[in-house]
Amino acid sequence: AQSVTQLDSQVPVFEEAPVELRCNYSSSVSVYLFWYVQYPNQGLQLLLKYLSGSTLVESINGFEAEFNKSQTSFHLRKPSVHISDTAEYFCAVSDANAGNNRKLIWGLGTSLAVNP
């Protein structure tokens, strides 16, 4: 069965520093990959997703993630973080050939804390 591992539960970083949040998934079958962000006491919202095509996907607020099929990874990066990026980040995967089993498989989340 598919599983998702977010390698860091907490990532502290200083403002304007670069950050990478790591995500690996277990199965190399055809997948769709997602990053969601959750600000404190709120629901989740989609940050970016990979469906097909270019392996590098970008969000409107400067985050990017690269799909690496050989390493079954989908790491999230930002070259310079802001205080407002402080949030919980979730990686999720779905099987592109799922048929009737269309659930998202979620990682446990990475808490990004941006300090001044």
Place this chain on the structure above:
Amino acid sequence: DGGITQSPKYLFRKEGQNVTLSCEQNLNHDAMYWYRQDPGQGLRLIYYSQIVNDFQKGDIAEGYSVSREKKESFPLTVTSAQKNPTAFYLCASSPGGLPADTQYFGPGTRLTVL
């Protein structure tokens, strides 16, 4: 504005009481989901529905029940059989429940059982 609403935001109940959490969407989405979120455990799927009058158990359905009588509504009942009901509950919807679909989340309901 289109979106998902969950009410109430905070809910307190005594142990042994059933409680129903509301979830309404006006996005015209076919699929709806209920998740439970506990610290350090990420999101766990309770129930999901891909179409009106049909729903399936997720990974942690025991102690919960749902209904889907209308496309826009997917209420979750936390029954007294749920041993640890205190948690943050998130409702989501997606256009068709397909693997590539984005899920859109409500603001959540924080349930505390005293």
